[in-house]
Structure formats: structure tokens, C-alpha cells
Amino acid sequence: MVNTVNQECLVVFTYQGKGEILAKGYSGNWRFNKNRAKRCQYLICVQLIGEWGKPEAPSHTAFLIGKISDIKPNHTYGERNEVHISEYAEISISTVNGEKIKGNANPVAYYTLQDFGIDVNTLEFHQVVPTMLSQTPTEITSVSNEPLTIPEAKRRLALTLGIDESQISITINT
Numbered sequence: 001m002v003n004t005v006n007q008e009c010l011v012v013f014t015y016q017g018k019g020e021i022l023a024k025g026y027s028g029n030w031r032f033n034k035n036r037a038k039r040c041q042y043l044i045c046v047q048l049i050g051e052w053g054k055p056e057a058p059s060h061t062a063f064l065i066g067k068i069s070d071i072k073p074n075h076t077y078g079e080r081n082e083v084h085i086s087e088y089a090e091i092s093i094s095t096v097n098g099e100k101i102k103g104n105a106n107p108v109a110y111y112t113l114q115d116f117g118i119d120v121n122t123l124e125f126h127q128v129v130p131t132m133l134s135q136t137p138t139e140i141t142s143v144s145n146e147p148l149t150i151p152e153a154k155r156r157l158a159l160t161l162g163i164d165e166s167q168i169s170i171t172i173n174t
Contacts, residue, residue, distance in 0.1 A: 006112050006113075006114055007040075007041060007042070007112060007113060008036075008039065008040055008110050008111070008112055009040055009041075009042040009043070009044050009065075009110065009111055009112060009113060009116075010032070010037050010040040010042070010043050010044070010068065010083060010108070010110065011043075011044045011045075011046060011062075011108070011109045011110065011111050012027055012030060012043065012044075012045055012046065012083070012107060012108055012109075013046045013048050013103045013107040013108075013109075014027055014045050014046065014047065014048060014053070014107070015048050015049070015050050015052055015053025015055060016045075016053045016054065016055075017047070017053065017054040017055045017056030017057065017063075018045075018056050018057070018063060018064050018090070019054065019056060020053065020054050021045065021064065021066075021085075022088065022128055022129075022130070023130060023131045023132045024130055024132050025084055025085065025128050025129075025130030025132075026072075026082040026083055026084040026085065026130075027043060027045055027066075027082070027083050027085075028074055028080070028081075028082040028083070029074055029077045029080045029081075029082070030080055030081050030082075030083060030107070030108055031078075031079065031080050031081070031108070032081065032108045034071060034081065036110070037071055037081070037083070038071055040068060040110070041067065041068060042065055042066065042067060042068060042113065042120070043064075043065070043066040043067075043068050043083050043085055044062050044064070044065050044091075044111070044116065044118075045062065045063060045064040045065075045066070046060060046061065046062045046063070046101055046103070047059055047060065047061050047062075047063050048060070048103060048107075057092070058094070060094065060100065060101045060102065060103065061092060061093065061094045061101070062091055062092070062093040062094075062096075062101065062116060063090065063091060063092060064088055064089070064090060064091065065088065065089050065091050065118065065120070065123065066083075066085030066086075066087065066088040066089075066128070067085055067086050067087040067088070067125065068083060068084070068085060068086075069084045069085060069086035070084040071083055071084070072084060085128050086127070086128055087125040087126060087127055087128060088125065088126055088128055089120075089123035089124055089125045089126070091116075091118065091123070093116050093117065093118070095117075096111060096115050096116055097115050150170055153170060154168045154170065
């Protein structure tokens with residue numbers, strides 16, 4: 001067992017609920033120090049309730065911990081980032097360092113697992129299988145004037161949409 005209790009975690013205060021985060025495979029549109037965030041192994045999501053999003057947990061409750069698999073830029077929203085997770089565990093924690101969780105002006109913070117009283121070795125992690133297409137498709141340009149084949153179209157669509165080729169079906173009606 002690895003001792004991770006003092007390891008810094010990326011904590012986000014989000015209006016998104018668990019279902020929305022898992023469907024996308026990431027918690028998104030955050031502005032933070034990317035170098036510091038990349039040192040974090042875990043993402044902890046704290047629920048906020050407002051006029052948008054689909055909250056599922058009580059306000060100011062840490063409801064999900066995820067194993068960070070990647071941090072990607074989201075160019076749609078300026079210099080913001082998506083924090084992708086490969087596995088998650090449900091949690092329900094309303095205190096940090098023995099005090100009720102409070103939000104602040106910055107929706108991104110850094111705490112340790114110990115601050116939340118979390119021992120990851122006791123959690124049951126589940127695989128994240130995104131069901132929504134990426135909202136930040138990769139742009140692919142072609143410099144060839146050669147005819148496009150079906151396999152090549154599937155390959156390029158998969159790259160553009162950030163999905164597996166097996167998820168693409170092409171129908172031609174003549």
C-alpha cells in the first residue's frame with residue numbers, strides 16, 4: 001500500500017453532478033496552474049448548487065474522487081482545462097480539516113487526502129466509461145486531394161471526435 005495521505009489533490013467546486021462528470025469522463029473548464037495540477041494524482045469534486053449544471057449531492061459536499069489520467073486544454077473556453085479521470089469512487093464528505101467545507105472566490109483549490117480524512121486504500125474505485133462525445137473535438141486538416149476511403153473517413157472522424165473507430169458507422173444512400 002502506498003502512503004498517499006499527504007499527497008496534494010486537485011479540488012474543484014463544481015455545479016456538475018456525478019452523472020455529468022462520468023458521462024464526459026472529465027470535470028471541465030478550469031483555470032489553474034497546470035504544472036501544479038499535473039503533480040496531483042487525485043481530483044476531488046465538491047458540489048455547488050446554482051442556476052446551471054445537474055447537481056446530485058448536497059451543497060458543499062465532496063461527492064467524488066477520481067484518479068487523474070490527463071489534463072487537456074479546452075480551447076472553447078479560453079485558457080481553461082479539462083481534468084480527465086480514469087477511475088472514480090463515490091464519497092460523501094462535508095468537512096475538511098474538521099471544519100464544514102466552504103467555497104471561496106476561486107473554484108479550484110489544493111488539499112491533501114488527509115485534509116478530507118480519505119484513505120484511498122479503503123475506497124472502491126470504478127472504471128470511467130464516457131458516454132458523451134467530446135465537446136472539444138480535435139481539428140484535422142487534409143492536404144491531399146485523393147479520394148477519401150471509408151476506413152480513412154472512420155479513422156479521421158474518430159480522431160476528430162475523440163472516440164474509437166468502432167463507434168462510427170457510415171451509411172451511404174444512393
